[in-house]
Amino acid sequence: MTSLAALKSAAAVSERDMANAIRALAMDSVQKANSGHPGMPMGMADVATVLFGRFINIDPTAPDWPDRDRFVLSAGHGSMLQYALHHLLGYEDMPIEELQRFRQLGSRTAGHPEHGHALGIETTTGPLGQGISTAVGMALAERMLAARYGADLVDHHTYVIAGDGCLQEGISHEAIDLAGHLKLSRLIVFWDDNAISIDGPTSLSTSMDQPARFKAAGWRVQSVDGHDMEAVAAAIEAARRSDRPSLIACRTVIGKGAPNLGGSEKTHGAPLGDAEIAATRQNIGWAHAPFEVPDEILSAWREIAERGRAARRAWERRLAASPAREDFERALSGKLPDAVFEALDAFRREHVEKATKVATRKASEMALAAINGATELTVGGSADLTHSNLTITKGMDRIAPDDYAGRYIHYGIREHGMAAAMNGIALHGGFVPYGGTFLCFADYARGAMRLSALMNQRVVYVMTHDSIGLGEDGPTHQPIEHLAMLRATPNLNVFRPADIIETAECWELALRSETRPSVLVLSRQNLPMLRQAHGHENRSGRGAYVLREPSTHRAVTLIATGSEVEIAVAAAERLEAEHGIAAAIVSMPCWELFEEQDADYRKSVLGSAPRVAVEAAARLGWDRWIGDTGAFVGMTGFGASAPAPDLYKHFGITPEAVAAAALKLII
Amino acid sequence: MTSLAALKSAAAVSERDMANAIRALAMDSVQKANSGHPGMPMGMADVATVLFGRFINIDPTAPDWPDRDRFVLSAGHGSMLQYALHHLLGYEDMPIEELQRFRQLGSRTAGHPEHGHALGIETTTGPLGQGISTAVGMALAERMLAARYGADLVDHHTYVIAGDGCLQEGISHEAIDLAGHLKLSRLIVFWDDNAISIDGPTSLSTSMDQPARFKAAGWRVQSVDGHDMEAVAAAIEAARRSDRPSLIACRTVIGKGAPNLGGSEKTHGAPLGDAEIAATRQNIGWAHAPFEVPDEILSAWREIAERGRAARRAWERRLAASPAREDFERALSGKLPDAVFEALDAFRREHVEKATKVATRKASEMALAAINGATELTVGGSADLTHSNLTITKGMDRIAPDDYAGRYIHYGIREHGMAAAMNGIALHGGFVPYGGTFLCFADYARGAMRLSALMNQRVVYVMTHDSIGLGEDGPTHQPIEHLAMLRATPNLNVFRPADIIETAECWELALRSETRPSVLVLSRQNLPMLRQAHGHENRSGRGAYVLREPSTHRAVTLIATGSEVEIAVAAAERLEAEHGIAAAIVSMPCWELFEEQDADYRKSVLGSAPRVAVEAAARLGWDRWIGDTGAFVGMTGFGASAPAPDLYKHFGITPEAVAAAALKLII
DSSP: OOOHHHHHHGGGOOHHHHHHHHHHHHHHHHHHHTOSOOHHHHHHHHHHHHIIIIIOOOOTTSTTOTTSOEEEESSGGGHHHHHHHHHHHTOTTOOHHHHHTTTOTTOSOOSSOOBTTBTTOOSOOOSTTHHHHHHHHHHHHHHHHHHHHOTTTOOOOEEEEEOHHHHHSHHHHHHHHHHHHTTOTTEEEEEEEOSEETTEEGGGTOOOOHHHHHHHTTOEEEEEETTOHHHHHHHHHHHHHOSSOEEEEEEOOTTTTOTTTTTSGGGTSSOOOHHHHHHHHHHHTOOSOTTOOOHHHHHHHHHHHHHHHHHHHHHHHHHHHOTTHHHHHHHHHTOOOHHHHHHHHHHHHHHHHHTOOEEHHHHHHHHHHHHHHHOSOEEEEESSOIIIIIOOOTTOOBOBTTBOOOSEEEOOSOHHHHHHHHHHHHHHOSOEEEEEEEGGGHHHHHHHHHHHHHTTOOOEEEEESOSGGGOTTOTTTOOSSHHHHHHHSTTOEEEOOSSHHHHHHHHHHHHHOTTSOEEEEOOSSEEOOOOSSOOSSOGGGGSOEEEEOOSSOOSEEEEEOTHHHHHHHHHHHHHHHHHOOOEEEEEOSOHHHHHTSOHHHHHHHHOSSOEEEEESSOOTTTHHHHOTTOEEEEOSSOOOSSOHHHHHHHTTOSHHHHHHHHHHHHO | OOOHHHHHHGGGSOHHHHHHHHHHHHHHHHHHHTOSOOHHHHHHHHHHHHHHHHTOOOOTTSTTOTTSOEEEESSGGGHHHHHHHHHHHTOTTOOHHHHHTTTOTTOSOOSSOOBTTBTTOOSOOOSTTHHHHHHHHHHHHHHHHHHHHOTTTOOOOEEEEEOHHHHHSHHHHHHHHHHHHTTOTTEEEEEEEOSEETTEEGGGTOOOOHHHHHHHTTOEEEEEETTOHHHHHHHHHHHHHOSSOEEEEEEOOTTTTOTTTTTSGGGTSSOOOHHHHHHHHHHHTOOSOTTOOOHHHHHHHHHHHHHHHHHHHHHHHHHHHOTTHHHHHHHHHTOOOHHHHHHHHHHHHHHHHHTOOEEHHHHHHHHHHHHHHHOSOEEEEESSOHHHHTOOOTTOOBOBTTBOOOSEEEOOSOHHHHHHHHHHHHHHOSOEEEEEEEGGGHHHHHHHHHHHHHTTOOOEEEEESOSGGGOTTOTTTOOSSHHHHHHTSTTOEEEOOSSHHHHHHHHHHHHHOTTSOEEEEOOSSEEOOOOOSOOSSOGGGGSOEEEEOOSSOOSEEEEEOTHHHHHHHHHHHHHHHHHOOOEEEEEOSOHHHHHTSOHHHHHHHHOSSOEEEEESSOOTTTHHHHOTTOEEEEOSSOOOSSOHHHHHHHTTOSHHHHHHHHHHHHO
16 A cells, blocks of 8 residues: 555654544544544543654554553543554554454454554543553553663653543542652553533633643643644654653634534534545535545555564663563563472462461461562552562562662552552563552552553552451451452453461452452451461462361351351351251362363362351352352441451351351251 | 530630640550551641541441541551540540450441441541542532532531542542532542652652642642641631632651651551650650540530531421422432332233343433432432443433532543442442442452442442443453352342343342342343233342243252353253253342242242353353253353354354253263
């Protein structure tokens, strides 16, 4: 499609023409799909053309080149902006036919940009505020990787286009504060300031002085006319020289180019309609048929890609010559060294022998010491609960403004921002992020946790204080429904280990799970070591297993997770001692992995005897495992404030209650 | 305990002594409990003393007096500040014995302040940022009620103490922006600026210029030394005269008074220890034994309560003389007029006859028109999705800055802030709030939704676009795990109506549910009317019911909710026509209500034939209803971007698939 003649004439193509190509592709694709959002791509076409045309270094033929600039379309509903750009730049998976199949089953052009679904989509966006917050993690990872490998190998920017929605969402506050604090100068955010949201003018709901707000967070702020390309370019130049993250507030007209609807919320989320599209063609001087881009304009866009390709090749030469090459490539591969898993195996052996009795949050800290000692890829952090989550280990220096050589991030009281930043760190590559908060505050992080799962990212959530076992802090801090919420989430492994051994096993599984995030659900209170011997097999790896098989035929099977396995064991002892009843104990640290086992294994674990499940949480979901004849001992409402042992008694989650439930089933 | 002599000498008591009483009670209670947070109450004791001593109008003997000032301890971990105040002010449920039982089972003094658990706790706090955001709803409700009933009856302030955690959380951004926009001048927030969070100095994680940030949001900002009582008083005076919400940044020392630990994060969340407590007594000149407050100091505090009592009595006289009395009392009672329910009954009759086929979101809009026409207590809104959620009805004027006479709130792109504001509106009294967003973005609102449930508040969440049926927007917008997440939440009714009739029924149930929040889960796509005749009985009220009973003995029972009931009906017809198999259809709009029915009813609905459930969502939880021999047709992973009919086919949620699953069970 790109002829030599076209390449030569590309110089004559104006940036305005190039921007109009985006406008035309966006409005035509949305019209054809009869679904989508033309207003934003048309409004931001000029900014995007300057950004990509003059600044961004990406190579469509090597979309994962590590030192590429990152582009994040935080206002993900404007996906046609990104697809139009990708088509124009020549991504091989984005021929014009894909734009013609916008929002259709099996196309690359999903309603919102989805990481992994089309080349070059750096992160999934759509839920507002996620993109900008994920970008903070990317920009931080860039600085951290640069601290390790130097500017020769790591020297790129993260560019974000965000809309009013992104900036109204609470998560943006967490992200902006963190980025400003850490002086992430390679982060440049364009605010599509079109003064329109879905309900109408933004003045319906906000009076925020956004520039002042960003300045308060330590950002450099510039304001420009988003249709004045030289002004946009000058602002980007200045932003690239800043020692702080930058906001470029771009005053734009939503649906720019549409003569009747431009500037109205009507262009936001619906096709313009044939008449307005025709009028727009006239208005912007775009005489070409739908989905037709003249060769010279296409060539001008492809030249941009050439610039990126040249940059990529120069970088590859630097990498080839670098003494750090091997380390760098290993880090970027995400492969953890065998030493990590050997250390965990040794750890398990040691603590089986010692029968170490600790809280699983403490066990996690101890396992992390082994892990972090064996690799530098792991990067820890907590949402201001470091010494409760026990997420820091010896020798981990903190990441600080202008000092990115450390491995520990004080995320602040920002669960949602932390989760999104971890997504960004994982997506960027070079690190394996984990971060802590209380399980109950998974509520605050839900939006970003879901994206970890949807994007297949290895992000490890360390969530402690996992039940009424946290005691006095009371019902606002005691998770009830959170296990069900997380277990119901697709592509997320929820681990609730019962003792120090399972904790180490679950950590291993989380680290090995390269395309699935994990949640480690950990106790505040001490728990005994329950395993009877060391074996190299990671028993938690099958999701559930028989921890104790009685010497005689099972009369009942007691199933439990985490801190309640101890209770099940005590119940079994009671049943045996007082009633001569043989109870098997099944520990079930990970439902998802158990669900993936073959039917024979599952049957061998669950057995055919009646089952009692015990978990200090909501019942929802447990019927799958206990069946029609089973019983559940757990929570039926919110918790309360009291010392943990009192609460377990008060809510009837005790060996006595489990034994009684078992007896009721048998007799 | 308060003698006349003590009352007389109270004038001689200094405010510093009064503040030290709070300090002593806080440190002693935490020490006795061996659990809790002394740092914040000690740091904010001076501010609280000035605020309560000179300004707040509350009456401990009438804690629910409608025109009282509202006090919200957003930094809820500092609960001992509130309990100490309540004891000193003379709340009857807060004798000294309760402070001695801080954080013990059954005490009033829960770890964090819990609404309904002790008198005068205006809202439950602990999850950071919730208090300040709920207070925005209270302050808005005050203005709205004043617009209806005048300053004679409604004229009070909402005071908030917030910490660094509250202001770092994203929800605070949503709340602050909304409050500034709406010019909620009766809202006064004290920021406990002690520069300490759990991990250490706040400089570990933030560089935010909070005063500048609040100014950017349109707030009046003052900064004072939080231990300079005259400065605090002057700032409150000025704030009360402001035409905008106010932040008073109070520079404080955490654990103020503790000579060695004061100013350190060590005072945040742990007892000071006997030695430091003794040193503190010495340091602040508090010679009294633990839990002993001298009569003159107690009397000084009780005089404050007298001021509130006098204000309350004056208000009662105004109310008695007011022509609006009856209306006002009805509004505050929260009782909806019978006309609402009569209108809904007529609505159902009409649409059964017409067999109206609309999306349930549209049905909700139509039902709302009937409801809002019959009462003025309902106040609607949406997180910038008004014309998608269909939450506005004819004649609803919008709430605007300086104009609070309307009934519709443009909450902006702020799901979490909206949910918290609705909690505040409900807690304040005088209104029944409902608000809309997409079901998927329940993720963003989780923190506050949980508190609706924990606080027994009638808040109605209108959550549309409830499955892959939303189509092209794709997996970021398609709920999968959200029904399980909400159903697992205690004290929350989750309604997923199947047609226009069930939608009206579920609205009725939500409005009648005075101590439980509701979520209405509604379709984007059209759904047929399925009911065969009108009856006065609200069939959704039993949670599930037999929608179609075959004329011959059931061979299979098909259970479904919402948009999948139509699919189940089609499957039943197919089974009958093609295989002569008699299938019953159970519609199950509300699991929670079904769970509450007696066993006989449940059995009669579920039947003894094999069961197939169909729901375009995660399976988790469904095994409870389908049993060991049942089958589930639904989602097994995330959705995709495509037109809805294509997605239903793609994911195999079709009459064919349901019929096939049924056949497999039977044959």
